Amino acid sequence: MTTAAKIPSRESAAQRLHVVGTGFDVEKIRRDFPILSREIRGKKLVYLDNAATAQKPRAVIEAISRYYEQGNANVHRGVHFLSEHATGEHERARRRVQRFINAPHASEIIFVRGATEAINLVAQTYGRVQVRAGDEVLITAMEHHSNIVPWQILCEEKGAKLQVVPINDDGELLLDEFEKLLGPRTKIVAVSHVSNALGTVNPIGRIVEMAHRKNIPVLVDGAQAVPHMKVNVQALDCDFYAFSSHKMFGPIGIGVLFGKSALLEDMPPYQGGGDMISSVTFEKTVYNKLPFKFEAGTPNVAGAIALGAAIEYLNRLGMDNIAAYEHELLAYATEKISAIPGVRLIGTARERAGVLSFVIEGIHPHDVGTVLDQEGIAIRTGHHCAQPVMQRFGVPATARASFALYNTKDEVDVLAEGILKVQEVFA
Amino acid sequence: MADLRELYQDVILEHSKAPRNYRELAVVDHKAEGYNPLCGDHFTVYLNLDGDSIRDISFQGSGCAISKASASMMTQILKGKSRADAEKLFEVFHKLVTTGQVNGDRAELGKLAVFSGVSEFPVRVKCATLAWHTLQAALEGKQDTVSTE
DSSP, X not given: OOOGGGXXXXXXXXXXXXXXXXXXXXXXXXTTOGXXXXXXXXXXXXXXXXXXXXXXXXXXXXXXXXXXXXXXXXXXXXXXXXXXXXXHHHHHHHHHHHHHTTOSOGGGEEEESSHHHHHHHHIIIIIHHHOOTTOEEEEETTOOGGGTXXXXXXXXXXXXXXXXXXXXXXXXXXXXXHHHHOOTXXXXXXXXXXXXXXXXXXXXXXXXXXXXXXXXXEEEEOTTTTTTSOOOHHHHTOSEEEEESGGGTSOTTXXXXXXXXXXXXXXXXXXXXXXXXXXXXXXXXXEOOTTGGGOOSSOOHXXXXXXXXXXXXXXXXXXXXXXXXXXHHHHHHHHHHHTSTTEEESOOOSSBXXXXXXXXXXXXXXXXXXXXHHTTEEOEEEOTTOHHHHHHHTOSOEEEEEXXXXXXXXXXXXXXXXXXXXXHHTO | OHHHHHHSOHHHHHHXXXXXXXXXXXXXXXXXXXXXXXXXXXXXXXXXXXXXXXXXXXXXXXXXXXXXHHHHHHHHHHTTOBHXXXXXXXXXXXXHHHHSOOSSOXXXXXXXXXXXXGGGOGGGHHHHHHHHHXXXXXXXXXXXXXXXX
């Protein structure tokens, strides 16, 4: 693997060795994640629920405790040393996020609680201004509930219509149908970059191009994309990009909304409070500039800083290296698991990332999950907050193994043995 | 595997594969739907009452082995029982699946005693009790879908 060129030049020689000297050294990477060495029910933990939340490297955990032990203060308002320092660190984290997704400006990075809040923010600000009675919001049949319900609430309030792009039996978007649904009343398109239930990677570039031809902005739910691949919002040309820190090895409770400046400037604030204003009288309040207009109240400073640490960690490994490693891992898992008699994959798109959803003939996914848990294997079973996807495939639920950069082929083998055990119990 | 065998006893597996009273009744005077959004389990319980007693009872739907076996065995044990008996039995059953314990006479539970292993798997309690919650709603004549959430 030719990784040398991809390592940021400011990294130390020791850090470079980490990747270049040994290729993608997954065993070494695993040692960075303390939780991966623990046992569950006397068995080695096999954590395959990364689409729900990813585990945290020591660098992230230490960033949180370092902040509270050495750096805790409120931001943007103190003249004292700690406040200035915390403000500096908080804004440095914002610039790290900016570079991570290649946003043009740091002021286009808005810290929120997670991808869900990012989508709600857009629906409740941009949506409430732009969407009127008779207008349409276009989503897809593979969205997570977090990219359905905020739009449903908006449409209900405005008397607008929620339109849904259908998918094929492999779990791929029907782009012809998408194009047809882009109508004169469509006010926004909201689509996931990677499906959490199926693993499908959507062709965001093409989707944005098609929508922009009709001057329709596109919001991308990137929660399942950022842990697995390099995301470049300028190359995608999307108008909004939402993601959560906790699925990309950062802490729970913080996430990001990227929005193009021109759109953000025209949007009304989301919540009112401190930090989002530049002056307040009882007659009139002048809102703060971007991004602070959308960040009312004391932000999650520790969360932002630790998200910055997660990004630094990912950069050190290299998103392209991670993507290449995971691609091979998912291909191995797909072949191995689908070869087991009685197992059917749900979601067989040509382009997939991170997720292997399956059902076992005659055995309910919930029972699959319980038996695998006895083997120390953590998977998710259920509808994965994507009930319309389950209905599309005619299953009440699926079992979902979801992978991250620290998973191994050995763990896939353990999963395969676990599935055989499930079949044995229910034979 | 010892724990798993406690949960998935042969009787449970057998009922989940070949559920009893798995049909809609010809004469239905009470019915209710039960839904467990966490796992997508979804059952309808049908009742035909004779005054205060359950003349006939059946169910349909989909769910995991625990929920299906529980529904199946519930319909078997309740046929011919009174409302009060059914309520009492649910109480005893609920205690069994949440604590593994039975107050007083274990015999009245009959075959339902095989569900004692559920208490070791707290997330599965909802599976075991879904049919019973649905039954309760049917007896009360509630129209809404009951949910275990």
